[in-house]
Amino acid sequence: MATxxxxVQEFLSIVGKSLHxxxxxxxxxxxxxxxxxxxxxxxxxxxxxxxxIGKPGHVSGYAASLFSSTG
Incomplete structure (x- = not known):
C-alpha cells in the first residue's frame, strides 16, 4: 500500500500531466x-x-464579474 x-505525489503527477x-x-x-x-x-x-446556460452560465457569470472588477 502506498504511503x-x-x-499525493501520484495525484500531483496526474494533475501536472493533465495541465500540460x-x-x-x-x-x-x-x-x-x-x-x-x-x-x-x-x-x-x-x-x-x-x-x-447551465454550467457555462455559471462560468460566464464568474467571468463577467471578474472582468467588471478588474476593469
Whole structure:
C-alpha cells in the first residue's frame, strides 16, 4: 500500500500531466484574436457581454464579474 506522501505525489503527477495537455491544446492564435477584439471594443467605448446556460452560465457569470472588477 502506498504511503500518504506517495499518494499525493501520484495525484500531483496526474494533475501536472493533465495541465500540460490542456496548455498544449490551447489555440494561442485564437486567444490572441479574442483579446484583440475585446481591447478594440473597449477602446471604442463598447461593452463585453458574456453569456451561457447551465454550467457555462455559471462560468460566464464568474467571468463577467471578474472582468467588471478588474476593469
Amino acid at each position: 500518504e506522501k506517495e499518494q 495537455q490542456y496548455v498544449e491544446s490551447i489555440d494561442f492564435d485564437a486567444l490572441s484574436a479574442a483579446k484583440k477584439l475585446i481591447l478594440d471594443a473597449e477602446a471604442k467605448g463598447g461593452r463585453l457581454h458574456v453569456t451561457g
